[in-house]
Amino acid sequence: MTEQADMLLMEIEEKMEKCVQALVRDFATIRTGRANPSLLDRIHVNYYGAETPLKQVASISVPEAQQLYIKPFDKSALKDIEKAINESDLGLPPSSDGVGIRLTLPALTGERRKQLVKEVEKMSEGGKVAVRNVRRDGNDQMKKLGLPEDVETGYLEDIQKLTDKFIKLVDDATKSKSDDLLSV
Missing domain, CATH: 1.10.132.20 (Ribosome-recycling factor)
Known part of the structure; x- marks a missing residue:
């Protein structure tokens, strides 16, 4: 018993x-002012008709303390990723360089x-x-x-x-x- x-x-x-x-x-x-890839965990991308977590379609790196760089594994997904970031509640404007997307975090x-x-x-x-x-x-x-x-x-x-x-x-x-x- x-x-x-x-x-x-x-x-x-x-x-x-x-x-x-x-x-x-x-x-x-929740961002603290320092770039952290987990900020993007809630973002899902419409990838070939399926809602896919961003980290499954792209690599996310932190080149600088205030910046995230998102590089898709498949270049054709770049526009979809950009769209997903714009539609999210992040409030960060994506900046595409044709290969990847930079997100610069402003100071809080x-x-x-x-x-x-x-x-x-x-x-x-x-x-x-x-x-x-x-x-x-x-x-x-x-x-x-x-x-x-x-x-x-x-x-x-x-x-x-x-x-x-x-x-x-x-x-x-x-x-x-x-x-x-x-x-x-």
């Missing part, structure tokens, strides 16, 4: 870890930095909600196992400890990203 509970506890921890990892990946798509203004910090905080709250949802589902599953009350209480406390641990990880990641955004 406790074997099932231990397995459930490991499963809950794994799910919470995935919530935090997803949040950190989302944070990587103080006001824009504050907006991005608010966006990070909103994403952070979503991450915390995801962790809490895993806790709720885990508690429900634990109660369905029909363990003796004192044993069940111990496992529910363990789930709460995991929740606290992962909420702290979300807070740490949020603080790190916010500090990164606010540092000039």
